[in-house]
Amino acid sequence: MxxxxxxxxxxxxxxxxxxxxxxDEVTGGGLPRGRTxxxxxxxxxxxxxxxxxxxxxxxxxxxxxxxxxxxxxATEKLTANVQSLGLDLxxxxxxxxxxxDHVRIERNEIEETGEYNLEGLFIRLGHAVDAIKAKRVVLxxxxxxxxxxxxxxxxxxxxxxxxxxxDDRKLTAIVTGxxxxxxxxxxxxxxxxxxCVILLDHRVNEQISTRxxxxxxxxxxxxGTDEYPYMIDDDGISVLPITSLALTHxxxxxxxxxxxxxxDExxxGKGFFRGSSVLVSGTAGTGKSSIAAKFAxxxxxxGETCLYFAFEESPNQIVRNMRSIGIDLEPWIQKRLLxxxxxxxxxxxxxxxxxxxxxxxxxxxxxxxVVDPITSVVSVSGIYGVKSMLTRLVDxxxxxxxxxxxxxxxxxxxxxxxxxEGVSSLMDSWIVLSDGERNGQRTRGLCVVKCRGMAHSRDxxxxxxxxxxxxLGEAMINARLASTVAG
Amino acid sequence: MQKTVxxxxxxxxxxxxxxxxxxxxxxxxTPNSIAxxxxxxxxxxxxxxxxxxxxxxxxxxxxQLAKGDQIVAIPTLVRRLPxxxxxxxxxxxxxxxxxxxxxxxxxx
Numbered sequence: 001m002x003x004x005x006x007x008x009x010x011x012x013x014x015x016x017x018x019x020x021x022x023x024d025e026v027t028g029g030g031l032p033r034g035r036t037x038x039x040x041x042x043x044x045x046x047x048x049x050x051x052x053x054x055x056x057x058x059x060x061x062x063x064x065x066x067x068x069x070x071x072x073x074a075t076e077k078l079t080a081n082v083q084s085l086g087l088d089l090x091x092x093x094x095x096x097x098x099x100x101d102h103v104r105i106e107r108n109e110i111e112e113t114g115e116y117n118l119e120g121l122f123i124r125l126g127h128a129v130d131a132i133k134a135k136r137v138v139l140x141x142x143x144x145x146x147x148x149x150x151x152x153x154x155x156x157x158x159x160x161x162x163x164x165x166x167d168d169r170k171l172t173a174i175v176t177g178x179x180x181x182x183x184x185x186x187x188x189x190x191x192x193x194x195x196c197v198i199l200l201d202h203r204v205n206e207q208i209s210t211r212x213x214x215x216x217x218x219x220x221x222x223x224g225t226d227e228y229p230y231m232i233d234d235d236g237i238s239v240l241p242i243t244s245l246a247l248t249h250x251x252x253x254x255x256x257x258x259x260x261x262x263x264d265e266x267x268x269g270k271g272f273f274r275g276s277s278v279l280v281s282g283t284a285g286t287g288k289s290s291i292a293a294k295f296a297x298x299x300x301x302x303g304e305t306c307l308y309f310a311f312e313e314s315p316n317q318i319v320r321n322m323r324s325i326g327i328d329l330e331p332w333i334q335k336r337l338l339x340x341x342x343x344x345x346x347x348x349x350x351x352x353x354x355x356x357x358x359x360x361x362x363x364x365x366x367x368x369x370v371v372d373p374i375t376s377v378v379s380v381s382g383i384y385g386v387k388s389m390l391t392r393l394v395d396x397x398x399x400x401x402x403x404x405x406x407x408x409x410x411x412x413x414x415x416x417x418x419x420x421e422g423v424s425s426l427m428d429s430w431i432v433l434s435d436g437e438r439n440g441q442r443t444r445g446l447c448v449v450k451c452r453g454m455a456h457s458r459d460x461x462x463x464x465x466x467x468x469x470x471x472l473g474e475a476m477i478n479a480r481l482a483s484t485v486a487g
Numbered sequence: 488m489q490k491t492v493x494x495x496x497x498x499x500x501x502x503x504x505x506x507x508x509x510x511x512x513x514x515x516x517t518p519n520s521i522a523x524x525x526x527x528x529x530x531x532x533x534x535x536x537x538x539x540x541x542x543x544x545x546x547x548x549x550x551q552l553a554k555g556d557q558i559v560a561i562p563t564l565v566r567r568l569p570x571x572x573x574x575x576x577x578x579x580x581x582x583x584x585x586x587x588x589x590x591x592x593x594x595x
Contacts, residue, residue: 114523
């Protein structure tokens with residue numbers, strides 16, 4: 001699962017950073033320098049974008065000017081398309097950091113009257129490369145030549161010559177190709193490009209689209225072999241390595257209060273470990289969100305920041321509801337200590353949520369994160385996906401020593417509950433809320449099922465939410481209530 | 488630009504229809520280039536005697552010209568006049584196809 005690291009004892013293959021989030025990580029540093037990489041995938045998977053980002057980042061961040069031979073889109077159209085993703089080609093072109101040559105071939109214009117070769121293309125490319133001293137080249141998508149010219153034998157020989165030409169000139173190149181039927185590319189470009197092949201895949205599963213990137217081969221270097229989810233958003237492409245860390249993050253012994261005295265008491269008198277992950281599960285109406293809000297509020301009252309991801313309720317609604325049980329979140333919002341991020345779980349796929357969360361966390365650097373509830377996300381994408389997403393999110397948060405609290409809605413004993421068993425193993429602490437009845441009244445119970453690394457109380461205690469706030473009663477000895485505790 | 492072309496066309500339609508302006512793109516003195524020049528001269532002499540002009544562009548010397556006429560294959564012959572612009576690739580050894588491609592057969 002993890003991304004292999006290059007061993008330093010060997011001479012590593014020289015690489016050219018793509019500047020694309022995550023891609024450099026899974027390729028162990030970027031594309032093979034001075035060689036050609038094939039990027040293939042079906043229409044709309046982001047081949048052109050990946051290639052253009054490689055050029056633009058090369059020109060802007062790494063001081064390597066680039067040439068794009070564009071066989072499909074006209075220059076203006078290309079410029080406009082990638083501009084919408086924050087890449088300003090026009091400016092780079094003006095500053096001679098980038099050169100786009102649109103190669104247009106229309107078959108009906110061309111009559112073939114005897115032998116020919118593609119020297120014209122070589123001359124154009126050579127001229128462009130020399131003009132701006134380019135180090136990077138993109139050919140997008142060179143297979144269009146096959147539609148324009150009929151002599152496939154000549155084309156194949158010339159393509160072979162072209163890729164050799166690129167190698168000889170030590171240009172780091174990306175060639176894009178449309179996915180074929182049962183082959184990586186329609187015209188078998190993969191036969192010519194031996195060094196590195198990246199496959200982009202765009203599929204729709206239960207109406208949610210997911211994009212996956214796979215490194216099919218990368219000669220001379222270890223690389224991640226999994227399918228990595230990738231995203232295209234306002235900032236272009238980002239690839240999400242499944243887990244890029246190998247459980248080596250620092251562990252803190254510092255503690256953070258849960259915000260509820262009784263609960264702190266149950267957790268060795270001090271609360272959760274800083275940087276740990278907490279799962280709060282329970283059936284409907286057992287007070288999961290209240291515990292989450294109390295935890296957030298406690299963090300804010302210590303002057304820490306909290307990022308609250310709400311998947312079910314709007315921030316206003318949460319604030320109103322919490323006020324009714326004596327938790328006032330409003331001042332924290334005004335002091336910008338508490339920030340809500342409310343989205344519908346169905347608004348995007350899992351990767352979208354994960355990426356969005358990671359981005360926000362990077363921007364805001366909170367010390368506490370609340371996700372309320374993760375169950376909603378399960379509804380859009382099944383337990384396996386959620387588990388892998390949560391693994392990544394929990395790891396990501398742990399590395400930064402952010403304490404995280406996730407709530408999870410369960411359905412009691414009657415319904416099979418796979419979320420819980422899937423998710424709870426990822427969490428350091430697990431608090432289960434339950435529902436019971438005493439003297440004709442519904443009561444709520446709380447127990448700490450697990451809390452890694454500390455001695456904790458095994459009592460089931462009554463959870464009382466009143467206008468004065470959340471409190472825990474004395475340990476309950478009530479068989480009927482205890483019987484409803486999940487697990 | 489279209490406007491001027493249209494104007495010119497109107498003013499000298501007959502004269503233009505009978506004048507052929509051809510530009511042959513080559514890259515150095517390769518066998519194909521030499522063959523293309525020879526084949527083109529022969530075709531023109533046979534079919535268009537006295538009403539053609541050939542310009543040979545060597546892209547090794549003027550690489551910047553390749554972009555303008557969208558040259559990919561070498562040799563490429565561009566019929567600049569009479570309109571519309573036509574493009575044929577190859578060394579012009581297949582005379583019949585060259586005549587079709589240049590629309591000379593129909594013009595005669």
